[in-house]
Amino acid sequence: MLEKIQQTGDFLRKNVSKLPKVAIVLGSGLGGLTKEIAISESFEYKDIPNFPVSTVVGHGGKLIFGTINGVPIMAMQGRFHFYEGYNMQEVTFPIRVMKNIGVETLILSNASGGMNPSFNIGDIMVITDHINMFPTNPLMGKNFDELGPRFPDMSEIYDNELIAKAEVIAKKNGIKIQKGVYVGVSGPCFETPAEYKMFRIVGGDVVGMSTVPEAIVSRHSGMKTFALSVITDLGIVGQVCTVSHEEVLEAANKAEPLMTTLIKDLLLEI
């Protein structure tokens, strides 16, 4: 694994003009941010050595380098989900590579189902903490001390300073944001009413199928992590209704301009 990370890092060092300190994973709801990037280099995942290969038609994915408002960034357009069949090392490989090329701050975004009864579809939530309900953990197996400690601290997995900055930015721009706990599950099923109820009882505000593995690896490797979630459906006790992928995407797209504003302003303060 170490060799692969180094190889991929070397490839990017050789082919990218300006290596960034900030990386963004564009989940559902933040794809539009690519329009804001002054792109210097863009690589299809299939052309990057050691990157997992997507088997789903139309889900190619791109690693983009450039600037937003003059700030150098790299962005993953499309991520690797555990439910697609990738193992946890594959899901989190790009995060290891980011660290390898000098990234210090990781911004994650995703779509989720709201369980907190005060949440609505289209709300944006700043993730303050998470609960790992995946059946495994990306740090299972041999630990490479070069990458991070065997037993990493997770008492502040999402950076409090960045959360506070995002709150100020939201207020300044008149954007309503929620704050809360993200429960990460494998998927690909959406939850049953009893599952939404259980995840609420154990302390979750929203539930989704990504982000947790990436945040764990980001923290393990010593990067600052910040994550936003757009609530695309509701799993609130008594209000659970049917959910489809299309509805999730539609709700995520609607929240996209606000997410974009938040991230653009936040980049100026990192």
Ligand code: HPA
């Ligand atoms: N559950 C899990 N993942 C999701 C949901 C949900 O309700 N909505 C968007 N991603």
